[in-house]
Amino acid sequence: MIVGERKPLSEIREMLKGYKKVLVLGCRTCVAVCMAGGDKEVELLGSQLRIASKKDGDELEIVEDSVERQCDPEYIEPLKEKVEQCDAVLSMACGCGVQFMAERYVDTPVLPAINTNFIGVTESTGVWTERCAQCGNCVLHLTGGICPIARCSKSLLNGPCGGSHDGKCEIDPGVPCGWQLIYDRMAKLGLLEKLEEVIPPKDWTTSRDGGPRKIVREDVKV
Amino acid sequence: MKAGSNLERVLTEGNFAVTAELGPPKSADVETVHKKADILKGKVDAVNITDNQTAIVRMSSIGAAKLVLDKGLEPVVQMVCRDRNRIAMQSDILGAYALGLKNLLCLTGDHQKFGNHPTAKNVFDLDSLQLLQMFKRMRDDKVFQCGEEVRNSKKAPIVEPRLFLGAAENPFAHPYEFRAIRLKKKVNAGADFIQTQLIFDVPRFKEWMKEVVGMGLHEKVFILAGVMPIKSPRVIEYMKANVAGLSIPDALIQRMKGASDPKEEGVTFVVEMINEVRQIEGVRGVHIMAVEWEEIVPTIVERAGLLPRP
Numbered sequence: 001m002i003v004g005e006r007k008p009l010s011e012i013r014e015m016l017k018g019y020k021k022v023l024v025l026g027c028r029t030c031v032a033v034c035m036a037g038g039d040k041e042v043e044l045l046g047s048q049l050r051i052a053s054k055k056d057g058d059e060l061e062i063v064e065d066s067v068e069r070q071c072d073p074e075y076i077e078p079l080k081e082k083v084e085q086c087d088a089v090l091s092m093a094c095g096c097g098v099q100f101m102a103e104r105y106v107d108t109p110v111l112p113a114i115n116t117n118f119i120g121v122t123e124s125t126g127v128w129t130e131r132c133a134q135c136g137n138c139v140l141h142l143t144g145g146i147c148p149i150a151r152c153s154k155s156l157l158n159g160p161c162g163g164s165h166d167g168k169c170e171i172d173p174g175v176p177c178g179w180q181l182i183y184d185r186m187a188k189l190g191l192l193e194k195l196e197e198v199i200p201p202k203d204w205t206t207s208r209d210g211g212p213r214k215i216v217r218e219d220v221k222v
Numbered sequence: 223m224k225a226g227s228n229l230e231r232v233l234t235e236g237n238f239a240v241t242a243e244l245g246p247p248k249s250a251d252v253e254t255v256h257k258k259a260d261i262l263k264g265k266v267d268a269v270n271i272t273d274n275q276t277a278i279v280r281m282s283s284i285g286a287a288k289l290v291l292d293k294g295l296e297p298v299v300q301m302v303c304r305d306r307n308r309i310a311m312q313s314d315i316l317g318a319y320a321l322g323l324k325n326l327l328c329l330t331g332d333h334q335k336f337g338n339h340p341t342a343k344n345v346f347d348l349d350s351l352q353l354l355q356m357f358k359r360m361r362d363d364k365v366f367q368c369g370e371e372v373r374n375s376k377k378a379p380i381v382e383p384r385l386f387l388g389a390a391e392n393p394f395a396h397p398y399e400f401r402a403i404r405l406k407k408k409v410n411a412g413a414d415f416i417q418t419q420l421i422f423d424v425p426r427f428k429e430w431m432k433e434v435v436g437m438g439l440h441e442k443v444f445i446l447a448g449v450m451p452i453k454s455p456r457v458i459e460y461m462k463a464n465v466a467g468l469s470i471p472d473a474l475i476q477r478m479k480g481a482s483d484p485k486e487e488g489v490t491f492v493v494e495m496i497n498e499v500r501q502i503e504g505v506r507g508v509h510i511m512a513v514e515w516e517e518i519v520p521t522i523v524e525r526a527g528l529l530p531r532p
Binding site: 153155156158159161164166167170172177179184195196198199200201204 | 304332347352396467
């Protein structure tokens with residue numbers, strides 16, 4: 001899923017300066033699972049904003065709502081009336097949701113309430129970690145199911161650098177060395193000889209480096 | 223001879239090679255580079271010019287290398303994958319070769335987190351192996367990484383950069399089991415010589431060299447053992463606490479702390495180390511990394527009995 005984290009209240013307050021009526025809009029998919037922008041978080045942020053504005057003597061009316069996915073036209077279309085009644089939308093979706101709302105509702109400012117961090121997993125309750133860097137050309141079959149692009153701090157494709165120590169990355173003892181993980185997994189699978197091959201330079205055209213990406217599926221297109 | 227550099231000649235003729243390290247200044251100060259080059263000239267076979275080491279902005283490796291070359295000392299340009307993509311790297315190497323530089327050491331590079339611009343974006347378009355492979359192809363196959371020939375037009379002559387290519391290897395980083403394999407990969411990718419990470423832990427270095435010799439790699443690549451004179455107990459304590467990828471025995475720290483003249487002890491230690499690694503099968507030279515203490519290198523080389531240079 002896409003993992004995000006809510007921005008500090010002070011930053012959100014700064015963004016909302018001058019607006020009188022704001023729609024705080026949650027998203028019930030990824031950011032709800034990672035507890036950053038679902039129904040509960042909308043309710044919490046709504047209350048925090050009401051309390052803060054009352055304390056500071058601002059006039060701020062908060063409208064709360066959430067949709068299934070802000071990245072899908074069918075779910076954001078029905079918001080038309082609500083959006084038109086507000087000065088701004090404070091989206092609690094990932095960066096895609098914020099942008100898709102802004103594309104649909106061109107006359108209303110759409111502001112981000114969360115930072116979109118990475119594509120990751122729930123390691124345990126309250127702990128999310130990155131797994132995929134969306135390079136668009138998966139190499140997991142070569143590296144024991146552990147991604148060297150996302151898990152190695154330097155995205156190395158041919159083994160660990162000289163900074164791997166006791167299974168940890170040189171940048172932070174809290175970060176596992178991606179290549180130690182790959183090595184251990186390949187050893188377990190009896191596939192270590194595969195790591196002896198030199199992986200050639202990666203074609204980054206499928207990654208962000210190739211410009212904004214697009215997929216068109218003629219078989220499902222309407 | 224692949225590149226015809228002095229370092230290549232010294233090694234190919236079977237001599238025990240000596241290289242040192244010269245850190246460019248954190249400014250455009252030419253004098254500092256000239257001064258360091260004057261100290262090292264005639265005392266080493268070539269000198270490595272670091273590339274923004276520990277991710278701190280310094281005079282470029284190629285620029286400083288040209289200043290060193292003009293002083294009559296042969297440089298080894300270092301290049302890391304952190305700051306440049308394949309386009310910039312190949313372009314820089316065409317320029318470096320055009321300036322008369324003939325040795326290149328391909329490195330991954332320290333993460334920018336450690337330097338003075340931790341908010342920078344890193345590149346890592348290639349890793350150090352792919353970098354080696356790219357320059358080997360430019361030299362031997364006369365093609366760029368994209369496959370195009372190294373010539374200005376169809377009618378123009380091919381002028382490829384002929385570099386003596388090096389890589390580093392760290393026998394002290396983990397997983398230990400992969401370190402000799404990684405060396406093998408670097409040899410297969412095109413390494414002509416290897417300069418190792420600093421050796422303080424001789425038993426582990428011997429264990430790694432045994433594996434390397436077992437694989438027959440010492441016959442395919444020239445291995446230079448990395449050594450360092452320790453200037454003070456504070457330096458070695460700092461390194462143990464802060465520098466990734468080193469194995470520093472506590473006994474060494476105690477030895478430096480107990481010394482009445484730490485600088486003298488540091489020199490004695492490194493001379494002992496050179497004499498010890500020289501005995502190990504497969505070691506073809508030493509790489510003396512006297513970080514910000516270049517002036518001590520001539521003393522070390524002399525006391526290790528490695529003068530005059532061939």
